[in-house]
Amino acid sequence: MTCASQWKSLRFGPDFYLGLLILCNHLPPGLSKDPHPLLLILAEGLSEMYLGEGSREKLTGLREMAMHGVLARGLMPVFPTLFYPNYYSLFTGCDVAVFKVQPSFCQPYSGRSSVLTQEAIADALQHFQQGSAAMAAVYYEDVALAGRHHGPGSEARRAALANLDAIVRNTTDTIRSLRLDVNLVLVSDHGLMDIDFDDKVIELENYIPAHFIKKQMDKGATVNLWTNDGREDEVYQLLKDLSNMTVYRRNEVPERFHYGAGRFVSPLTLLADEGWFITWNRAALPYWKNGGDSSLAPNRGWDGYDNSVLSMQAVLLAWGPDFKQSYIAPPLHTVDVYPLLCNLTGVSPLPHNGSWEKVHLLLSSSFDIRTSTCTSWLIFWAMAIWMCMT
Structure with missing residues (x-):
């Protein structure tokens, strides 16, 4: 060919x-x-x-x-x-x-x-x-x-x-x-x-108490969570049935990702469905300066899926x-x-x-x-x- x-x-x-x-x-x-x-x-x-x-x-x-x-x-x-x-x-x-x-x-x-x-x-x-x-x-x-x-x-x-x-x-x-x-x-x-901040956003604060979380890394399609001591199972249970995303324990990450065994991988990995965006809340959504007047505009595209x-x-x-x-x-x-x-x-x-x-x-x-x-x-x-x- x-x-x-x-x-x-x-x-x-x-x-x-x-x-x-x-x-x-x-x-x-x-x-x-x-x-x-x-x-x-x-x-x-x-x-x-x-x-x-x-x-x-x-x-x-x-x-x-x-x-x-x-x-x-x-x-x-x-x-x-x-x-x-x-x-x-x-x-x-x-x-x-x-x-x-x-x-x-x-x-x-x-x-x-x-x-x-x-x-x-x-x-x-x-x-x-x-x-x-x-x-x-x-x-x-x-x-x-x-x-x-x-x-x-x-x-x-x-x-x-x-x-x-x-x-x-x-x-x-x-x-x-x-x-x-x-x-x-x-x-x-x-x-x-393509992403849409109007209709396709998952706000984690609506599902998880803030004091359960020690650290959240990243926002968007792939999010990494570290929980405070003894809270990992609770956080997992709170998130596992949510629509438009999947939560993985480290040993549950699909083998095809060649990812779960990494020593820096978080205890919980969140993966959004196509086009959805995961963030702690809407106030944390990423915007960019659109023009010289410093007005902010929403992002329209993202990676990490x-x-x-x-x-x-x-x-x-x-x-x-x-x-x-x-x-x-x-x-x-x-x-x-x-x-x-x-x-x-x-x-x-x-x-x-x-x-x-x-x-x-x-x-x-x-x-x-x-x-x-x-x-x-x-x-x-x-x-x-x-x-x-x-």
Whole structure:
């Protein structure tokens, strides 16, 4: 199946945002041969559902990347479908301890601007030309911001999609004009779902006495609760029959989430049904400043829902000398990206939950599996992203 024959059924997504440029000024030791430089675009909130919208014929950058490279037919995020867990899993393939490492270069997050993003990408390509970088990662969040503020189906989010397309188109054109052998990978963390603060809000204070709760972490689709001593069973009983959400004890979390055994998981995990929002009360609902007059507007989109639902599915696009052309890949999981990045950068991966059997299908027949004595390279990137975003 080719991308050319399947483009009309494809779906693409939203707005982009400059955040992060990570460059490594040396290659890890023990490579079988020099790997091609890797440019990684991290697009927060870019949903698989956006591929195939009515404006797709105008998306020349994304369309060309798909038609001359690889598109995965869905990328299932890890649970919970939030920013940090998924970027962590992208760079580790699992829940792996992060060691004390630092990026060789980190450009601080500079704010929302397609121009700044393109400048960061141009800077990365210049380092590739000079041979001073093996990999660069650029983070951009307008996809998520437009979707959260205005809704996944809003015109603002659609305009963001056009900005993303222009960035991708300019990047591939520049790579060609400079005659660089660069692998370009665009990957997102999760999609977004429509929410409605008028009709679909669950207020926990209506069901639980406040003195039962020691700590509540997060609000939205996934909420974590720690109870005061001896109150866990009472809180569970009070919540277990509520409509539009499910409460799990740690040992009841579905196995498919690969979540319940985590050492930081709360005793009780609350998961909202699609489109519902869990909060302590309406006063705690998240609003955003809409305009210069500081007026507040409700969010219209959110993440964190069941990672199997369509609206949460992420995106993986890849283009470059090591990838097949016009190839539609079977659905992948976020943890599968880790062994792909390892082999593209010439690194022996640490133990992980990803599938090399799945992602090696994306690579061209001329690609050689790299061998290396370095075993912590991608842990570097996980820690680098955390450092640059905090």
